[in-house]
């Protein structure tokens with residue numbers, strides 16, 4: 030099997046390793062084709078590409094775009110993008126732009142439940158001041174000893190109905206898919222198993238994504254259970270989507286799935302990389 034990992038993060042977004050350190054870890058774990066997919070950011074791509082070339086690893090330029098669809102946040106991965114495409118660069122810039130203000134509001138909410146100085150606290154964990162994310166707040170909350178780990182934080186804080194949740198309007202689905210296609214890329218629905226949609230909403234989401242030119246879904250991701258591997262295998266077949274595989278690695282200690290460790294894609298699926306020449 031070709032070991033392909035098309036979803037992970039560096040400290041250009043909410044991962045903890047530099048792009049070249051993520052590349053080295055991917056290589057050490059046996060990854061042969063790799064994409065760095067930072068949230069709403071392409072700044073890590075040149076270093077990632079150079080590191081992959083040096084290590085003899087196939088490289089695919091990528092990004093994970095935050096989208097608001099039907100009032101919910103969903104993530105759309107773009108693969109094989111031209112990261113210099115002006116519309117993509119502009120669109121991602123706009124998508125990132127509300128994060129600092131949102132972070133101040135998150136910090137204000139946390140202060141009310143006895144977690145002080147969270148803006149500065151989160152900033153200490155940020156590698157890129159343009160991209161303050163909930164993950165950075167989570168690391169600060171762990172640092173304070175309020176919660177033992179990321180999963181604990183995201184049960185008690187930073188999610189809807191809990192302190193530190195600030196609703197945010199991200200890109201539209203049409204914009205995100207449009208930027209990706211306009212930059213010559215392939216659009217992929219990230220970790221579909223994480224969205225709290227019923228069957229009807231999933232059907233509408235998949236149909237709209239497909240109609241916009243979206244081509245693939247992540248079947249194998251660190252966010253899916255083994256049962257969900259089967260569930261999304263069936264859905265990929267039913268909707269005629271190509272299938273992707275990506276760990277969603279963020280950090281050696283935090284992440285449930287390390288780079289390159291997912292099982293092989295089930296047979297009967299067409300890999301999103303089938304015609305990329307690897």
Ligand code: AMP
Pocket residue numbers: 043068095161162163164179180183279
């Ligand atoms: P943001 O883009 O600022 O809303 O932050 C989203 C990030 O928070 C995701 O990319 C994940 O890395 C992290 N995250 C969200 N929910 C969870 C969760 N339940 N468990 C672990 N990490 C989470």
Ligand code: MN
Pocket residue numbers: 038043068164279
């Ligand atoms: Mn993340």
Ligand code: MN
Pocket residue numbers: 093104219220
């Ligand atoms: Mn995601």
Ligand code: MN
Pocket residue numbers: 036037038093277
């Ligand atoms: Mn991700």
